[in-house]
Amino acid sequence: MSHVTKTMTKTDGKTWIEALTSAIAAVNQPNFASSLVELIRLLVDFDCAVILGYSAKRRPVYLFDELPIQRELLFQYYLNRAYLDDPFYRMLQDDERTMQGVFDLASLAKDLGLNPDYLNDFYQATGWQEELGLVISIEQNRWVVINLGFIANKSQPVSFKKKAMLNQLTEVFELIAALCRQHWGTKPFVLAEPPLTNQAMQAHVNAALSDFGAAVLTKREHQVVRLILQGFDSKAIAEQLVIGEGTVKNHRKRIYSQLHVASLSELHGLFLNHLLTYSP
Missing domain, CATH: 3.30.450.80 (Transcription factor LuxR-like, autoinducer-binding domain)
Structure with a gap:
């Protein structure tokens, strides 16, 4: 047996x-x-x-x-x-x-x-x-x-x-x-899954990601910026969204312009401030 x-x-x-x-x-x-x-x-x-x-x-x-x-x-x-x-x-x-x-x-x-x-x-x-x-x-x-x-x-x-x-x-x-x-199967490994006691934190981060730049970015640009903030490079973003790497780079340029940032570190700093002050 x-x-x-x-x-x-x-x-x-x-x-x-x-x-x-x-x-x-x-x-x-x-x-x-x-x-x-x-x-x-x-x-x-x-x-x-x-x-x-x-x-x-x-x-x-x-x-x-x-x-x-x-x-x-x-x-x-x-x-x-x-x-x-x-x-x-x-x-x-x-x-x-x-x-x-x-x-x-x-x-x-x-x-x-x-x-x-x-x-x-x-x-x-x-x-x-x-x-x-x-x-x-x-x-x-x-x-x-x-x-x-x-x-x-x-x-x-x-x-x-x-x-x-x-x-x-x-x-x-x-x-x-x-x-x-x-x-x-349908969940990309980009954000850590929090312990059961921290589910509210994950919900807050996800909501802040969804809201970040929504007023000035197109739907596709918003998809790109979410992935940038979660550590994806241009090649990985292209694979994730099934678009060309050159297209991703063009989106990145427009995202930086629309959000008035000049570097990845500035983008992360802007999102961190948004995360700390975001209230649904």
Whole structure:
């Protein structure tokens, strides 16, 4: 009998079917990621979880975390610079490699190599002994990676049961991937998804983005400026809006003219002031 089938029959706590039902109901809702992690936890006894959105040649975007310790390392170090040396990130930048499946960090590091600075300056500080990752292709050049962390100094090493955990996750991978595609399939990875307690902040930022420059910009210019403010360069904007890169550059010139700014830093400063003073 498979592990999943056994989990379906649990009588203590939530069963697999109950957790799956909750995750399905949470698709496109703020509690989806937490429901998904709860579902996975019925299969694998991990200590920490981080979910990130990846796009080709772009920095990862925060989607969710359950980090009981050292949470600041994710935001202050990993998302600012350390991600460049992460074997999961590096794998996704290599067109020759498999872009989807269940992987463990130790095997990826052995295959791709591991920067000693990443190991010594960042990874050891997290306290993670091992890491399993579900790499899910949402669409071409866009992935969700669910990282499951195991804290060091436990009595039984993770390696003792890693093969079984990889098999369990592989068994349900397509189901988890389908749920992720339903939830994140139409959402570009541009703004971090806030914790449940910060939903009002996200709503305020989105409303301010929608209002910024609306009185003087055309609909297309407004689409372009939203993407500029979220870190897209001209090439990425052209791909996102399915227009020519030269057209994007023309829009940028007119946006700067209409908003009376001369540089990207001035544009960001103008938006920051708008964000702080915006009231719907």
